[in-house]
Amino acid sequence: MKQLDTELLAGYLENLGVAVVTQMLDLYVEQSKVYLTEIAQAVMSKSQNDWQERCHKMKGAAGSVGLLTVHQQLVAIEKSSESWQQKEQYLHALNVENSSAIEAFSLWISQQ
Known part of the structure; x- marks a missing residue:
């Protein structure tokens, strides 16, 4: 589970419960689709400012749900x-890693 900050997630689980942590994952899955679309738009428009801003937003979201490799x-x-x-x-590569990390999170939560 090197893709996940399992310490952070275990803390969430202990304090919030499985249902809320599962909801956090679901919310991240939906929001990451938006972020990835926005990052793709920054590439298409060749906007360095948009690239940085949108990567920054997704970085924070990935970090807050414990997706270590996506954050890194x-x-x-x-x-x-x-x-x-x-x-x-x-x-x-970000799309691939994000999908893989989401799968790892889903597997981890299903084992709790």
Whole structure:
């Protein structure tokens, strides 16, 4: 479970219960779709400001629900000034990692 901050999630579970933590995941899943769409739009419009702003928002959301690898990936790319072609590759990798981390979270919560 290297993708997850299981200490943070265990604390949430203890304080909030399975239902609320599951709801947090569901909310993140929906919101991350919005963030990823917005990041893709920043790439299409080649807006460095939008890229940073939208990566920053998603970084905070991923961190708050304990998705370590997604958070770390966003920390690494948020202020990137590399080519837009490279940023497209970052976006693709982010989509893949986000899906994988959500699966890991779902599996983790189902075992609680």
